[in-house]
Amino acid sequence: MATSGVRFAVGRLFKLTRGLGRPSRVYSTSQSFAEVLRLPKRQLTKLVYPLQELEQYLVPDTRPDLHLRIFDPSLEDIARAENFFAATTTNRIEYLSSAVRLSHAPELPRPEVCFIGRSNVGKSSLIKALFSLAPEVEVRVSRKPGHTKKMNFFKVGKCFILVDMPGYGYRAPEDFVDMVETYLKERRNLKRTFLLVDSVVGITENDKIAVEMCEEFSLPYVMVLTKIDKSSKGHLLKQILQIQKFVNTKTQGCFPQLFPVSTVTYSGIHLLKCFIVNVTGNFNGSHFK
Ligand SMILES: Nc1nc2c(ncn2[C@@H]2O[C@H](COP(=O)(O)OP(=O)(O)O)[C@@H](O)[C@H]2O)c(=O)[nH]1
Numbered sequence: 089m090a091t092s093g094v095r096f097a098v099g100r101l102f103k104l105t106r107g108l109g110r111p112s113r114v115y116s117t118s119q120s121f122a123e124v125l126r127l128p129k130r131q132l133t134k135l136v137y138p139l140q141e142l143e144q145y146l147v148p149d150t151r152p153d154l155h156l157r158i159f160d161p162s163l164e165d166i167a168r169a170e171n172f173f174a175a176t177t178t179n180r181i182e183y184l185s186s187a188v189r190l191s192h193a194p195e196l197p198r199p200e201v202c203f204i205g206r207s208n209v210g211k212s213s214l215i216k217a218l219f220s221l222a223p224e225v226e227v228r229v230s231r232k233p234g235h236t237k238k239m240n241f242f243k244v245g246k247c248f249i250l251v252d253m254p255g256y257g258y259r260a261p262e263d264f265v266d267m268v269e270t271y272l273k274e275r276r277n278l279k280r281t282f283l284l285v286d287s288v289v290g291i292t293e294n295d296k297i298a299v300e301m302c303e304e305f306s307l308p309y310v311m312v313l314t315k316i317d318k319s320s321k322g323h324l325l326k327q328i329l330q331i332q333k334f335v336n337t338k339t340q341g342c343f344p345q346l347f348p349v350s351t352v353t354y355s356g357i358h359l360l361k362c363f364i365v366n367v368t369g370n371f372n373g374s375h376f377k
């Protein structure tokens with residue numbers, strides 16, 4: 089979204105809420121996103137569209153390599169998506185169950201998305217950040233790597249399910265491959281797989297194995313770059329360009345646009361929520377260009 093677009097969308101949102109007196113369910117924003125909308129334009133872009141904020145630091149001939157606006161929702165759409173993640177009496181967000189094998193997974197006929205990545209990449213932290221408007225949901229974030237040894241299922245209202253998967257790599261459970269591979273191959277309601285890559289470290293050999301798995305099963309998947317608050321802008325840009333090159337040249341099923349996030353600054357979290365709402369079929373219109 090161009091910065092002028094940001095201004096336009098904010099204006100449009102405010103006009104809508106003002107015009108309606110009390111905001112309707114569709115256009116109401118969560119309290120925290122209403123605060124985001126009051127931020128100065130530069131800060132707002134950095135928080136909501138981190139990839140676009142970085143664009144200005146790229147030399148012109150590297151810009152075409154990055155896919156910045158394939159998924160380019162308005163602030164109004166992002167505000168609508170926030171409502172799906174806000175716990176209310178009618179929109180219950182809760183931990184459902186854990187499973188070590190697919191046959192133990194809950195059988196709700198709902199669209200599902202899962203989060204995979206190596207141990208310590210930030211899967212549980214990301215899910216916790218996605219659920220910041222449902223603070224009573226307990227998502228365990230470990231200090232020691234390899235903590236999540238089961239698939240953990242979370243229900244988001246009546247709309248979709250999120251799954252925190254066990255990590256691969258360091259101290260991964262022995263039956264990780266069986267568990268994750270079977271899930272990815274056979275879970276019928278799986279709509280999108282989010283493959284988390286540490287933006288400080290870049291793509292590791294283990295990440296490549298996960299990519300191969302997604303490619304082999306022809307899964308639609310998305311690369312989320314975690315911990316973007318930890319690097320200098322220069323290092324982050326270098327990593328992003330390298331990862332983008334990998335996605336452009338070595339993958340078929342990966343969504344071309346990268347999703348950088350930080351669970352410390354919340355950068356990129358709102359955009360990711362909007363993407364999840366989209367891919368689980370909960371928006372009427374498509375927001376892909
Ligand atoms: N600085 C920073 N640290 C993070 C971020 N996300 C996760 N971490 C830290 O990374 C470690 C592993 O996170 P966790 O969510 O447990 O990873 P998991 O094993 O993939 O579930 C924890 O110490 C988190 O606090 C982030 O965005 N920024």
Ligand SMILES: [Mg+2]
Pocket residue numbers: 211212213228229230235236
């Ligand atoms: Mg975890």
